[in-house]
Amino acid sequence: QDLTFAGGWPPNSAPTAKLEEFAKAVEENSGGDVTVKVFPLSLLSFAEANAGVRDGIADITANLMAYFPQEFSHFNMLAEFSELVELEEFSSEMSSLAFTGAITEYVINSCPDCKEQIKAQNQVYLGASSTTSYVLQCVVPIETVADLEGKRIRAAGAYWARWAESVGAVPVSMSINETLEGLNQGVVDCTASNTADFVNFGFIDVVKYLYLGLPGAQFNVAYTMNRDSWNSLSEDNKEAMLKSAAKLNADIAYVYIEEARVGKERAPNEGIEYVEASDELVTMNREFIAEDKDAIAEIYKERFSIESGSEAADALTELLGKWTELTKDVDSAEALAEIYWNEIYSKIDVASYGQ
């Protein structure tokens, strides 16, 4: 069986290389029964990916669910709780690995509404990777809470816009491709972007300051498969697909950390102050998150009639505790894939999954 994977990352990027590895893994795990051809960007853009896989233009994709607030409200609410990783007990360089595990486990085991939503889009959920945390990358110094007042900050989504408004900054909507120029020419003072995009989108060439721990939260990339294609697989091949998905989950999450490390290493040579945000700012941020947790539940209740917000927040907090423990000593993507497989994917009942 020949399947297609439409990725929205550029052809020569590190994530695209991981998609190729996923394709190889599927072929190996299925004993050659199933092959996957990867189309980076040429088949579906991120904006088209959801509808494209729904209609079978491609079989599998990296689905940026944040683009579709209505279609994936449950998933997006869970993704917004990624702000919790900035709390003292979870905060670390590897926190995205823990959140990747937590959200994937929660969606697969504890979120029937998620299953409904993904089914309504004629797709099956194969997991989701979390990017590294979003941090302020600025051309001007931000030392105190007062420094944030009136600063124009590029905000990639609702969480960051809410955060900017609450601290007195001005959230600016700008496509990621324009952000480098926006920073360079001073249209915006800062971007809230993850530490991997710091390198990938060239912000490292123009910003002067990078503040870890502020504003926090992570972006969630889900992997989804056309439901008909999934159901056409034999049970063995479904298992092979899940096994490969565990690897993909781990690979992409891990590659973001590796790219972030490159940025951290290069930053001093570029004369960039790459530091933890000041205590004052971090304290302010953690206070914001503690309150925002309830605000998220309120917003999703009001906009999408989702009642389970605070419940989900509590469950994810607990899962984050478990996953922080499980992932804190991980030193390779292989080891990580093993953990995701053992803890989540191997327990899935392939016969009924995605039905």
Add this chain to the structure above:
Amino acid sequence: MFQIGRLLSNLAKLASLLGAICVVLMMLHVTGDVIGRYLFNAPLPGTTVIVAHYYMIVLVFIAIGVAEEKRSHISVDVLTDLLPDRPRNVLSILSGILTVAVVVIIAIGGWTEAVKKTNMGATMEQGSQMIDIWQSYWLLPLGAGLMALIAGYRVITQITGWRNGLSETDINAKFIND
């Protein structure tokens, strides 16, 4: 038949006016956003979403029918100009039929997606706001429908030789931009 042509022509005029208004609104909206952001630290909320999902859709899809009426769609007439009148007219009719078919396909595709987006009540997020976008999906089948009607009507008048009531010449529109 001539009356139908006049009717279509008037519809195209209406579409053209609507589109021209959107061109101006888009200019003012983006300029307002820039001024608000730069001078007052207060960008207009939702600008990029509204520009992309409303103005752009109107500018392209409401206008394809207008471009069809004015014969502004770009084609290559090197070879056909060498042909005698009769085969050239036959080709022109076939090309018109193909145009109708393709535009109907676009309209149907747009329609099915519009139904899905409407049922979903599709929105986009900008900043901390949500903006409805499902309405804009209907502009696509609407505009493609107008183009299909105009192209179809032209084929009929070409075959029958009836006088067509379209206003096809727009001297200024000849300056297509490259």
Add this chain to the structure above:
Amino acid sequence: MTDPQIGLTGLAILIALIAVRVPIGIALIGVSFGGLYVLMGPRVAWGAMSIVPYQFTSSWILSSIPMFLFLGFISYHTQLTRGMFNAARVWLAGLPGGLAIAAIFGSAGFAAVSGSSIACSAAMGRIAIPEMMKHKYHPELATSTVAVAGTIGALIPPSIILILYGVIAQISISQLFLGGVVAGLLTALGYIIVVLVRVWLNPDLAPERDTSVSLREKIFALRETWPIFLIMIGIFGGLFGGVFTPTEAGAVGASLACLVAIVSGQMTLDRFLTAARETLTTTAALLIIAIGASLLTRFLALSGAGDFLSEGILSVATNPVLLMVGIVVVYLLMGMFLEPIGSMLLTLPIILPVVDASGWSLLWFGIVLTKLLEIGMITPPIGMNVFVIKSVVGELVKISAIFRGVVWFIVMDLILVAILCAYPDLVLWLPALLN
């Protein structure tokens, strides 16, 4: 049929349809739909038709295209660039062929507010040709100079071709614009040299020189150039001063042009609406082709024909010089018949992977490609810029005479392309400097 064969058959049908005058956008969309239907079945074909046209169009970055078009049309209809030509005329009156050189300067100035080459030729044609005729310039020189000078419009930013290229090749549009500045100025310089050489060889081409212009007149003439300079300073100052992004520059520039036209008393409701309507039909005509090209990309990708062709080209053109010569020849041939944006959108799905695999700079290639596409605007039998000039001069000059005059400039264009290929840094230094 194998999948790549289906893809190649689709391409053959596409070329046949375009040849029999099916609108390019319709041909692209029809073939892509049919091809996907045969290749992947009805569900995928209909899926592509329901997703791609809307998603491709609803793009924030592409919104700069109608805005730059509007800026150009407003400037054109309200004749904001007339003063630019007049000033160049007064200052260059003493030079051999001074009026022709002034027309090139005027075009370069208009290029800074217009995204396209035809608008540039049309605007300068209405202003400069009557002036040259009045001073007994040879019609061949007068018309051909304005026809070719228009091509500067697509190189000096803003440029519709460069915006579309940037969107498709995923590279920075302001970097492309900076590369375009260099190529545009080099082109203007090259054309000036051609005029000087031709008049030096044959002084009868431009017999009248006006050496009697006083300094006072010269200074006075400069005062008329304020509209264009104000708009230019507004756009580039705002861009590099952090006021707005390249995407927003078109809208701000258009607003500025409207203001300037109102202040200078040139704006009427009729001109305003005409500019808006032309923006509308031109945007639709361009974007429907771009949508078609975007659909074709999916069809070529899924069929494998894209890879097949790209790999084929790479295996035949074994060294970079051969590959580049091949590319130049292909675009010159296409440029004879096809409209530049159509040719670009048709070919990029196949050419970009080749360029990428060769390790060439995509930025540099975008500039060279624009230059090649613009040569097509002045080559017979279909040379849109020449046609526009012809429509300005009416029966006074034969179209064959204009094409004859253009030959000299084409030679210069080819020399310039060779120089850009030999020294890519000519294009790349400015973008690198300002990054």
